[in-house]
Amino acid sequence: MMEHKAVEEAKPAFSLGRLLKNHAVPILFIIICALGSYYARLPLQFLIAEIITRMARNSFLVISLIIPIIAGMGLNFGIVLGAMAAQFAFIATVFWQMQGLVGLSVTVLLTIPVAIVFGWLTGMLFNRTRGKEMITGIILSFFANGLYQLICLWVIGGLIPFPDETMVLPSGVGLRNTVNLKAMHYALDNIIKWRHGMISIPVMTFAAVALLCVGMVYLLKTKLGQDFRAVGQSQQIARVAGINVDKVRILAIVFSTVLAALGQIIFLQNLGILTTYGSHVQVGTFAVAAILIGGASVSKATIGQALLGTFLFHTLFIVSPLAGKNLMGNPQVGEFFRVFVAYGVIGVALALHAWRGRGK
Amino acid sequence: MAEQRLEENGLVERLKSAAADLGVPRLIIFAFLAAMVVAAFLLELPIDTLTGNVLTRFGMNGILVLAMIPTMQVGMGPNFGLPLGITCGLVAATLSIELGFAGLQGFLVALSVAIALGAAAGYAYGLLLNKVRGEEMTVGTYFGFSIVSLMSIFWALAPYKSPEMIWPYGGSGLRVTITLQNHFDKILDHFLAFTVFGIDVPTGLLLFFFAACFLLWLFMRSRHGIAMTAVGNNIRFAESVGLNVNRYRLLASTLSGALGAAGIIIYAQSYGFLQLYQAPLFMAFFAVGSILIGGASINHATIKHAVIGTFLFQALLVVSLPVANLVVSENLSEVIRIIITNGIILYALSRRESGGETR
Numbered sequence: 001m002m003e004h005k006a007v008e009e010a011k012p013a014f015s016l017g018r019l020l021k022n023h024a025v026p027i028l029f030i031i032i033c034a035l036g037s038y039y040a041r042l043p044l045q046f047l048i049a050e051i052i053t054r055m056a057r058n059s060f061l062v063i064s065l066i067i068p069i070i071a072g073m074g075l076n077f078g079i080v081l082g083a084m085a086a087q088f089a090f091i092a093t094v095f096w097q098m099q100g101l102v103g104l105s106v107t108v109l110l111t112i113p114v115a116i117v118f119g120w121l122t123g124m125l126f127n128r129t130r131g132k133e134m135i136t137g138i139i140l141s142f143f144a145n146g147l148y149q150l151i152c153l154w155v156i157g158g159l160i161p162f163p164d165e166t167m168v169l170p171s172g173v174g175l176r177n178t179v180n181l182k183a184m185h186y187a188l189d190n191i192i193k194w195r196h197g198m199i200s201i202p203v204m205t206f207a208a209v210a211l212l213c214v215g216m217v218y219l220l221k222t223k224l225g226q227d228f229r230a231v232g233q234s235q236q237i238a239r240v241a242g243i244n245v246d247k248v249r250i251l252a253i254v255f256s257t258v259l260a261a262l263g264q265i266i267f268l269q270n271l272g273i274l275t276t277y278g279s280h281v282q283v284g285t286f287a288v289a290a291i292l293i294g295g296a297s298v299s300k301a302t303i304g305q306a307l308l309g310t311f312l313f314h315t316l317f318i319v320s321p322l323a324g325k326n327l328m329g330n331p332q333v334g335e336f337f338r339v340f341v342a343y344g345v346i347g348v349a350l351a352l353h354a355w356r357g358r359g360k
Numbered sequence: 361m362a363e364q365r366l367e368e369n370g371l372v373e374r375l376k377s378a379a380a381d382l383g384v385p386r387l388i389i390f391a392f393l394a395a396m397v398v399a400a401f402l403l404e405l406p407i408d409t410l411t412g413n414v415l416t417r418f419g420m421n422g423i424l425v426l427a428m429i430p431t432m433q434v435g436m437g438p439n440f441g442l443p444l445g446i447t448c449g450l451v452a453a454t455l456s457i458e459l460g461f462a463g464l465q466g467f468l469v470a471l472s473v474a475i476a477l478g479a480a481a482g483y484a485y486g487l488l489l490n491k492v493r494g495e496e497m498t499v500g501t502y503f504g505f506s507i508v509s510l511m512s513i514f515w516a517l518a519p520y521k522s523p524e525m526i527w528p529y530g531g532s533g534l535r536v537t538i539t540l541q542n543h544f545d546k547i548l549d550h551f552l553a554f555t556v557f558g559i560d561v562p563t564g565l566l567l568f569f570f571a572a573c574f575l576l577w578l579f580m581r582s583r584h585g586i587a588m589t590a591v592g593n594n595i596r597f598a599e600s601v602g603l604n605v606n607r608y609r610l611l612a613s614t615l616s617g618a619l620g621a622a623g624i625i626i627y628a629q630s631y632g633f634l635q636l637y638q639a640p641l642f643m644a645f646f647a648v649g650s651i652l653i654g655g656a657s658i659n660h661a662t663i664k665h666a667v668i669g670t671f672l673f674q675a676l677l678v679v680s681l682p683v684a685n686l687v688v689s690e691n692l693s694e695v696i697r698i699i700i701t702n703g704i705i706l707y708a709l710s711r712r713e714s715g716g717e718t719r
Binding site for chain 2: 125135139140143153154340343344351353355
């Protein structure tokens with residue numbers, strides 16, 4: 001009798017209440033997206049086409065956040081540095097007038113070592129600011145942006161000669177506001193493309209994302225992956241178990257930074273234009289907002305949440321200006337609203353994390 | 361042996377320890393400032409005008425920097441949620457204009473409404489921060505960003521009517537910048553202002569700032585102020601002697617909100633314009649950077665730190681702008697501002713004593 005009852009308790013029936021409670025954030029955003037899509041009155045085909053483009057473009061960046069979360073370092077706002085590494089590489093390959101898939105491959109090869117160095121430095125800084133990794137990452141992204149601007153505005157053309165009139169400002173010092181990536185536009189997307197009416201699917205880009213997902217699942221099963229988890233659960237216990245905690249934490253950030261750099265390359269080859277002083281700025285905020293909307297938290301994240309979050313966040317991005325215009329008669333309101341959602345969801349997630357953390 | 365060596369190298373050691381107290385980033389910043397001043401002399405820039413600008417910008421930004429002191433002293437870290445107080449100040453200023461107040465009356469209405477709104481918002485914000493102890497800086501940063509975007513919606517939709525503030529065509533929504541020319545533009549700056557050696561001294565502005573410093577100094581030495589510092593120094597000890605920790609954290613947040621709101625009114629009257637929408641987004645970081653340059657650490661800040669830090673930071677900005685423009689390119693001084701501000705914050709974060717409650 002008793003045993004029977006215990007089994008019954010251990011296997012609770014499907015409960016709507018629990019489903020709502022455990023997945024409150026994604027459900028809320030599904031509702032907001034549905035309402036937004038309704039009021040935006042966009043043609044369905046256009047909406048789907050846009051979502052597919054944006055999923056291909058952004059998923060990689062969002063997935064790059066997962067490893068530091070598992071390693072207990074929170075949301076890595078420092079992925080902005082990975083994006084910068086990618087942009088430096090693009091500036092070099094455009095300068096060398098490289099084209100197509102070859103150019104893109106060289107960009108990738110150039111980016112990886114730079115991103116490893118950036119990630120290593122970020123990881124060392126995070127080890128010095130243990131327990132405050134997130135605020136450090138936020139400030140670091142601003143600081144690095146300052147250095148990036150210094151390099152692009154002054155070092156390029158000023159200290160190192162850069163004889164390409166199409167790329168530098170008329171004075172010869174500093175890069176122009178945009179770098180044209182036309183030669184590598186869609187280099188990855190167009191290898192195989194399935195078209196159906198307005199909808200076109202960049203197969204190889206999605207294959208890259210799928211490969212990343214499989215690789216991630218595999219990585220988390222290796223010894224290193226287990227170390228990430230162990231450090232994430234308790235640095236103390238991990239240390240006692242003989243894990244070099246500091247090194248594992250640095251590696252987590254290196255992985256994240258390199259993946260973010262690759263993600264930014266995918267993003268930019270799809271866009272076809274590099275906004276020299278702007279493309280990287282919001283990478284961290286938008287990726288973090290996306291993964292949180294998918295239901296991840298500061299200490300827990302899965303690939304599914306990353307993909308769902310990318311989908312929801314970018315649906316909101318597409319529909320909110322039009323929905324704002326149709327509802328409030330002012331397209332700017334929708335624009336402000338989506339920025340508010342990005343910031344707000346991060347703020348709320350961080351607050352909830354701290355709130356629950358205090359109970360322990 | 362050790363003592364002997366210490367005596368021999370007394371001066372060097374002392375200099376070294378002074379440098380260590382100051383920290384490498386601050387030394388770099390001082391050296392940079394010195395280089396900029398020398399460059400300004402060599403380039404024959406108008407030193408008197410620059411000095412006048414430094415004085416104005418010092419008084420203009422000072423109160424926003426003072427707003428950092430209560431939360432840092434109580435152990436909540438710098439108030440990255442400052443945009444909350446700032447938007448309260450902007451609401452107060454737009455209300456004062458909307459209701460048709462001008463001159464000294466307009467200024468006083470704006471200032472008092474700002475302080476009331478800022479304190480109320482600061483109190484509510486403090487209730488939130490009490491729930492997220494240990495994560496005030498991250499939560500505050502994104503809370504501040506959210507408020508700025510939320511208030512952008514407010515500026516675009518709020519039913520203001522004053523033709524000086526709304527867009528001339530279409531007639532709804534506030535403009536991005538609103539001129540204070542007919543209201544309280546430079547009302548403090550021009551009060552008792554005089555010129556000496558070609559330097560324009562904004563007497564009223566400086567007097568107001570020093571009065572605010574004095575009042576905050578008095579408060580920090582009052583029973584409440586001392587209790588606040590005690591909470592910041594050691595939260596466990598404060599709890600054990602029966603101090604209500606949450607109450608003092610609320611008080612700090614309230615005070616910081618009120619100072620932030622008042623600070624933007626002072627800033628705006630000196631600048632001559634109200635800047636709405638995205639303008640307050642990064643203001644907190646510059647205030648945090650200023651006080652840290654003055655020698656504060658994440659959980660310890662005094663009036664002295666705020667005064668010195670604001671002066672050095674503004675001096676650096678004012679002098680580096682024309683130097684950078686002449687020597688290199690136009691945008692460089694803005695870039696330097698970003699690097700210095702965030703560099704000094706990173707440095708402060710990486711210091712061991714900045715931990716607050718260790719986890």
